[in-house]
Amino acid sequence: MYKFGQEELEAIGRVLESGWLFRYGGEGKTLRQVEQFEQRWAERMQVPYAVAVTSGTAALICALVGLGIGPGDEVIIPGYTFIATAAAVIEVRAVPVIAEIDATLTLDVEDVRRKITPHTRAIIPVHMAGIPCNLDPILQLAREHNLYVIEDACQAIGGSYRGRPLGSLGDAGAYSLNYYKIIGVGEGGVAVTHDRTVFDRMRMHHDCGVSFWGDNQDTQIPFIPGVNYRMNEVLGAFALVQLGRLDSFLNGMRPIKKRVYQAITGALSPAPQNDADGDCGTTLHIQFDDAETAARFEAALQERDVDAGRPINTGRHVYANWEFVLNRANVSPKWDVWSPPHYTGKATYSKDMCPNTLDILSRTVAIPTDPFWTDEQVSDLIARLLDAAESL
Numbered sequence: 453m454y455k456f457g458q459e460e461l462e463a464i465g466r467v468l469e470s471g472w473l474f475r476y477g478g479e480g481k482t483l484r485q486v487e488q489f490e491q492r493w494a495e496r497m498q499v500p501y502a503v504a505v506t507s508g509t510a511a512l513i514c515a516l517v518g519l520g521i522g523p524g525d526e527v528i529i530p531g532y533t534f535i536a537t538a539a540a541v542i543e544v545r546a547v548p549v550i551a552e553i554d555a556t557l558t559l560d561v562e563d564v565r566r567k568i569t570p571h572t573r574a575i576i577p578v579h580m581a582g583i584p585c586n587l588d589p590i591l592q593l594a595r596e597h598n599l600y601v602i603e604d605a606c607q608a609i610g611g612s613y614r615g616r617p618l619g620s621l622g623d624a625g626a627y628s629l630n631y632y633k634i635i636g637v638g639e640g641g642v643a644v645t646h647d648r649t650v651f652d653r654m655r656m657h658h659d660c661g662v663s664f665w666g667d668n669q670d671t672q673i674p675f676i677p678g679v680n681y682r683m684n685e686v687l688g689a690f691a692l693v694q695l696g697r698l699d700s701f702l703n704g705m706r707p708i709k710k711r712v713y714q715a716i717t718g719a720l721s722p723a724p725q726n727d728a729d730g731d732c733g734t735t736l737h738i739q740f741d742d743a744e745t746a747a748r749f750e751a752a753l754q755e756r757d758v759d760a761g762r763p764i765n766t767g768r769h770v771y772a773n774w775e776f777v778l779n780r781a782n783v784s785p786k787w788d789v790w791s792p793p794h795y796t797g798k799a800t801y802s803k804d805m806c807p808n809t810l811d812i813l814s815r816t817v818a819i820p821t822d823p824f825w826t827d828e829q830v831s832d833l834i835a836r837l838l839d840a841a842e843s844l
């Protein structure tokens with residue numbers, strides 16, 4: 453999140469004054485902030501259905517449960533994403549299958565094709581660092597093999613692909629509202645879908661199966677078990693104000709990324725993009741032929757007070773650091789995700805299983821943008837980038 457202030461304070465204050473903090477019930481008192489937030493989110497993301505939840509991880513779990521994915525199923529995810537994507541798959545007792553990324557830092561469609569097995573049920577393309585994935589071929593591949601697509605748009609709220617909002621193109625989408633995302637409320641998330649049955653299953657799963665909203669019985673499908681991922685009214689009010697700020701953040705960052713890329717091309721190589729207009733603009737990525745040169749450029753930028761880093765060093769965002777996946781760890785022996793009777797596939801893991809991913813992440817330098825930079829600050833950044841390039 454890039455900003456919060458008086459508007460959030462006032463919105464939260466109104467909820468506290470109402471005296472009703474629970475998302476359901478409260479007739480005559482409730483301000484129905486969570487419900488309004490869901491409606492506004494659905495409109496912004498051009499989907500009929502949205503469920504507000506307590507995290508992006510919860511949103512992914514609701515999407516997986518919504519689509520009926522569970523024990524024995526394989527779900528293909530990229531080797532570059534926050535570990536939460538893998539954790540959500542394991543939480544529904546499915547098996548994460550790790551695929552390569554390409555130079556765009558998002559899922560490599562050809563590697564996904566190679567990793568499809570008779571057990572595969574879904575693909576989770578992750579729009580990392582605000583970058584739209586190569587969705588058309590992914591959706592096409594999914595259609596050919598009868599697979600679901602769940603977009604992990606946790607880091608790409610408001611981004612688009614060929615003009616359509618990220619999260620709205622697949623069978624379900626997940627967003628995070630944690631402190632580090634484009635907009636946020638500290639911790640929170642949203643799951644979306646076009647399908648009424650998937651929506652009902654998501655709502656049931658996020659609300660202990662049936663407990664509160666189910667009193668209205670406004671569903672045609674039988675209840676399924678669930679847990680509690682309900683968002684509260686305080687966060688609903690906070691989230692409504694943040695959603696109102698989203699486009700101003702994107703309108704600040706997108707031109708910055710375009711301007712910098714244009715100015716440095718020739719001297720440096722920006723990462724290729726699947727949809728430059730739909731990119732959220734949160735992060736600049738510059739690529740080199742080898743990791744050693746990238747490391748020298750990173751150091752040269754740091755010497756020039758530019759906040760630069762390499763994705764390879766982002767800890768749990770790189771599959772080689774996902775210990776509990778690599779070790780096929782289980783919560784208890786009878787809760788084994790990777791063994792018969794449920795799982796009869798052959799998914800295996802090793803630190804070097806996706807060499808292209810490790811190579812690309814090592815020879816990429818990432819620089820975060822800020823929607824509030826002035827034109828002068830952007831000019832200054834460009835000058836430092838070119839100066840650091842010159843010094844190599």
Ligand SMILES: *Cc1c(COP(=O)(O)O)cnc(C)c1O
Pocket residue numbers: 506507508509510533534536537578580604606607628629630639640641
């Ligand atoms: C942050 C993030 C998540 C998880 O979101 P939380 O709100 O922290 O649970 C999942 N996937 C990606 C790509 C993320 O960046």
